[in-house]
Each structure stands twice: as structure tokens, then as C-alpha cells.
Amino acid sequence: MELTPPGGRGMPAPPDARSGFVSPNWLTTRLDDLVNWSRANSLWPMAFGTACCAIEFMATAASRFDLARFGMERVAYSPRQADVLICAGRLPFKLAPVIRRVWDQMPQPKWCISMGACASTGGIFDNYAMVQGIDTIVPVDVYVPGCPPRPEGLLYGILMLQKKIKGETLFDPELRVEQLADERGLFLEPTTVDELSEPFGNSVHQTRSA
Amino acid sequence: MTPNPSVATLRARFGASVVRSAVVLGDTIVVVAADRSHEILAWLRDDPDERYDYLVDVTAVEYRDRELPLEVVYQLRSLPRNACLRVKIALAKDADLVVDSVVDLWPGANWLEREVWDMFGVRFRGHPDLRRLLMWETYDEGHPLRKDFPLRGRFSRSEQVRRALGADLRAHYSLEELSIAEAAAALPADLRARLAAAPPTDPR
């Protein structure tokens, strides 16, 4: 499985060119299996629920769909004790520094699931108030589409994240590296942010007046 | 359709300050002059025959036709008489958009007027705490619901993200909170001055 760090930084450099990279051997793979298995099966979610997707998250955590059987027994309400940030719902600009701060407060190893269309791309809200996708603010590992995604959809996204985690390795120092914001407050280039936020599909026709 | 009888009484009492009235789809609408709006609204609340004790909504409307004035709309209801009335104030867009606040009449108007300030840029004279409500305090792209404000905002997306991330989370305190938290230094100078100048009236 490709060890692509989230945030779209591109393919990792070849093994011998990176410093600190330990060549995989029997011991490292066994250790990785153990660590990845334990991480994947006890992901404590930081439920950053904002809007409608938060209700579907609550429904997924409730008795019919039950997140607990996937290891998410304890929904961590403090970012310091959480493993995965599930951004469930739309993210307006006013909330952007809050999610950035919550993300920064989470210790490594941490992952991010963007639940719903609004968290992934801005959804139907292509306007002045909405962040066009939380991946312009925090690095995202799994995107779950839907408006809102069915609980089965969220569970599929969580299982996909678990699969991604099982493909990780402890011995790649660039994997669990913090992607901090620079002094401008961005962690992506401005041109990348603009490209990610461009309207597409039906949004292109929005400004046509009656 | 017969208008709400309040219209006739208003005209009799306030004369030319009642600019015009209409009945649209069963609702009675009265347009009043801005300079006596507070007096008229207070009378509508207090007069024993009117008793519009419940303020349903305060909002504003800007039309696509640029010649038309910006209207501040008050939706009133009299619970004892089960009657509704819509009172409007027409503000010319080339002058300052200012009306008198009605927070002293209906405390529920506090946030409603803050939202009109935030979204339309209409100032409310006498409001105890006129800050932005839905956008953050240092938001300076403009007043979003104005027709000259584009749907996606004025700045580029990366600039909007940068400004949003740079907004100090504690900067949108009211003056009451600032006295405790000493976060006043984070606010721009003009904002500090404006908050300091607001009258410290307690609407409750």
C-alpha cells in the first residue's frame, strides 16, 4: 500500500534518499502489524460535529449501527485523548481557527475523516461563509461523501481508515509528522487552496441571475 | 382586503410620519418615517387598544432595483388581540443607514438588530452592544446580504482562509468580557473605541 502522507504532498522520496528510514525486515513488519492492529481497532474519535452530519454520526454511535463494535467505544471529547478527528458537518470560516486549534491539540498518531459533502468540498454552500473543504485547513485521510452519508457510509469510511492504518509503518519518520500552519496561518500554498476551492459542476452556474 | 385597524389609528395620531400603508396577501404593512420610528413602535406596544407586546422579527430587505431604498422590517404581533402588523422603515442608500434601536421596548430585539447590522450594515442608535453576530468581529469583507456583495465574497478563497485562521478566537468578546479577560489589546483601535463609546445600558 502506498505510504502517501495525507495533505497531498505527493509521493514519498525513494527509501535510501530519506534519512532515518529503516529498511523493513521481519521484526519491523511484525511490530508494525501489532501496532497498526491496535491503533486501527481502538480509534477514539474526536467528534467535531457541526451540522446535519453530526446527527448521522450520533445515529451511527447509537444502538442500531453502533460504532463501539469498531473500536470507537469512547468518543473522546477532548482532542488530547483522541485519535481521529471526524469533522461531521459544514465548516464555516468562523469555525476554521477552532478546527485548526483542535487538530493541533491532538497528539500523534492522528488521522482525519472528513464526513459529508460539506466537510469534503464545501457541499452545496459555495459562498462567502463556508470553507470549501476542510482539507484546506487540516490534512484529511478519508473523505466520506453524502449529504449526509448514511451510517453505513460512515462505517465504510472508518473501515477504509482502518485499512489505511494497517498499511502504515512505525519506521517511516516522515509519516507521522505534524503539518503545522506557517506564519500566514496556511498549511497549503494559497494557489492550492484556490484550486481546491474552485466551483465545479452546478456551482459554476450559480451567479446567473433570473 | 381591509387593513388592520391599527393603520387608521396610526395615521390619525402620527399623521405624515405614516408614509404609506398596504395590504399584501392578507398582511397589513405600514411604512413609517425613520425619525419617529421609536415613538411609533413604543406607542404600538403600549397603547391599550394596540398592545403589540410580541416582537416576532426584525430584519432588512434590499431590493435588486438599486433605486429602491433599503427597508428595515419589524414584524409585530399582539398576543391578546391575535393581530399582526408589519412596520417598515425605508432608508435611502445614499445616506447613513441608521435607525433607532427598539431593545428598550422588546429585549428580544437585541440579537435581531445585531444580525441586521452584521448582514446589512444598518446601525441601531442606542443598542447596548452592536457587534457582529454571525460573522466574526474583525470580519472586514463587508456586509454579506447587501446586493453589491458577491455570493462568494470579495476576497480570494486562500485570502478568506488566511483571514479566518488569523482571527483571534478571543477577539470577539463584548466589552463586559473584556473587562475580565483583558483581551482588549487584540482588537483593532477603532473597534475598541466603538465598543467603549456604546452606552452601558442593561436591556433587561
Added chain:
Amino acid sequence: MAAKRTLELALATPGLDAEGRPARIPLVADASAGEPDLRTDHMLINIGPQHPATHGVLRLVVELDGEVVVRVIPHIGYLHSGFEKLGEYRHYNQIIPLTDRTDYLSAPANNVAFALAAERLMGIEITPRCTVLRVIACELSRIISHLVWAGTTAIDIGAFTVFLWMFQERERAYNLIEAWTGARLTTSLTRVGGLMADVPDGWAERLREWCVRFPKTLDEVDRMLLRNGIWLGRTQDVGVMSAADAIAYSLSGPMLRASGVAFDVRKDQPYLGYETYDFEVPVGERGDVYDRYLVRMEEMRQSVRILLQALDRLPDGPINVNDPRVILPPKRSAMSDMESMIHHFKQIMEGVPAPVGEVYFPVENPKGELGTYLVSDGSAKPVRWRIRPPSFLNIAALPKMAEGHLLSDLIAINASVDIVMGEIDR
């Protein structure tokens, strides 16, 4: 400054008074409690916007004197999505999906509210079957919204089981809603002039079965909470709003009625034929959290009553008004008959224009009076779409209700207001 209060909890179940209602446990305000020699400062703490107990992205800045809330200042806007601005760029039918996302706990009711306002603006009268189906949608929304309220309020006060039970009932209601509209949460149920689809075969019987089973869950919850000493101690005389204050602060819905003001839009400004249904509106006395609990639980029972009546009178017939300029023609005719194709084209490409005018249409949503104010300039997109959100005004009164109480009371009061941030921030 509020005096320090001590809380006396009756750990045994209290008895009933002469009218069969649970006896009230007085809270003793002990002004001389505390340690007079202890020098303290006030503490400023921040609750939210990311917090499990704020019911959405609400931020409360709280000044505390020990455990007593001296001042609480709510900050909103963390979910401001520009709905009203978007509405100015959308046709009336394109706004319906937007209404789902404002009060996402009771989406069908929002759809109905907007459709009613647009229909009044355009002068359209809906069919009898559509009217009854919309009543069913509104009352079902009322129930599912109150279920979330009951679950989250109970979990805030510490009763976790109620949350699971309420969400299980909500799943059963979701099955019904999904069978009708295709979606659990964001339904987009109505269209201007009708509905997106008729109910499937056998749906009415399934709803009737659910209406018979559901009150038993409410009875179970009441067995757990209604006379529970801890519940009573946490909710009685907490967050009291007098009737005069409730009117002055423009509260609406269960918040207003729990304070003793008997105003319900369904009774006082009826729509959808509510005046022909036989139901009661519960009105409280004290305006505390306990009364709000009682009012909402009883409203759910009354909604079941309305649902059964609506099912009994559900007439046959079309759900959409017979006007091809407003309602899309069936695909079969649009693909075969020129006139239908032109109507289809015009509605999709240009939208349905509304005549010049404006309307304010209030409905009794589960949270309170949801008003839709639409202003039209004759085009197919509104000049102004204003949502008068009930939770906005209800939460603005939080400082009035919570100041002087303890911090844990603040959480209970915040829960009792029943807010949904999507509606507050729009």
C-alpha cells in the same frame, strides 16, 4: 450579584400532590453558606464551540464565582452558512433542499414551512391529499425532533439510557421517512404546489402501527424520569422564565408555553387545516426545565393523536396541484407531448416566477415559531428569503435564565432550550 445557592436533592421518589402531579421540591437558597474568609476571584471559562453539551457549535463565555454563574454570554455564528444569501440565487424549488439543512432535526417540517410560504406568495392552493400528508410530515417531524431533544437533554443531565431509547425510536421513524422520501435526514419532501412523491403502498398502515407502539416508549421514559428524585432536583425551579419575560424576549414554541403563555401557531393562526383536528396544546406553569420536559413529552403524545386522525382522513387523489406551469409534468408526457416538454423546460431552466409581493408565513415548528419571510420582485428567485428562527430568539434569552444558577444548571438550561445551530446561524 447572585447569592450562593445550595441544592437539596431528595434521593427518594417524592410523593404526589392532591392533583396527582409530582410534589415540587423547594430549592433552598442559603445566602450565608460558603466561607466568608476565603478571598476569591471570578473565573472566566469558555464552553465550546466544540463541546458535547452545547448541542451544536455554540460558544458560551461564562463568568463564574465558584460554581455560580455570574454572567453567561452566548456567541453564535459558528455555523453561519449563508443560507439567506444562497436563497437569492436559487429558484423556489431549489431552495427546498436548503431548508432541510437549517433545522436538520425536523427537516420535513421546514420543507413544509417554506412550501406554504411560496404557495401563498404565488397564490397556489394545494390538494386535499397533499394537505393531510403535510400534516403527517409536520407531526412526525415534531416527534423526531422532540426525541432528539429528550435524548440529548437526558444525556446532559446524566441519564444515558434515554438517549439510546430515543434514538432507537428515531430509527424506526427514519424507516418510515426513508420509505417516503428516500432520505433519512435531508428529505426535500415538498415542492411548490405539492410533494416530491406520494407515500408508498402500505405506508399508512406502517405509520399506524408505529403510532400504536411509540407511546409505550414515552411511557417507559416517563417511568424513569417523571418522578425521579435526581431528575426533579436537577430540573425543577431551574432556568425559570416568567410569562412576561417570555413574551418580552420573543420566545416561542415549548419555551413560551412552558412559561404559561398559551400561544401555538397551529391554534391561533392555523394552517394546513389544523383547526379541524382535535388536539390539545400543553401549557406549563412555572417555566422551568421540568415544565419544558413535561410540555415536550405531552406534545409528542398529542402529535400521535393528530397523526392517527390524519391517517383516518387521508383522502385519495393527486398530491400535486394540476397546474403544469408550477408542477413538473410526468416524465411520460414530457417525453411524448410537446406542450409538456415546454413546461418541463421552462420550469427547469427559468424556474417558476412568483408575482411581486411579500409574505410572512409562520408555522409551529418543534422548536417554536418558524417564520418564512419571502419578498418577490416578480422573478423566479426571491429578492429576500428570511428565516425567522425560533431557536435564535430562545437562546438569546439564555443569560436571563441562567445567571445566578450553578454551572451544572447552565448545562441543563441550555439543553432545555432545544436549539439547533443550523437554524440559529443559517
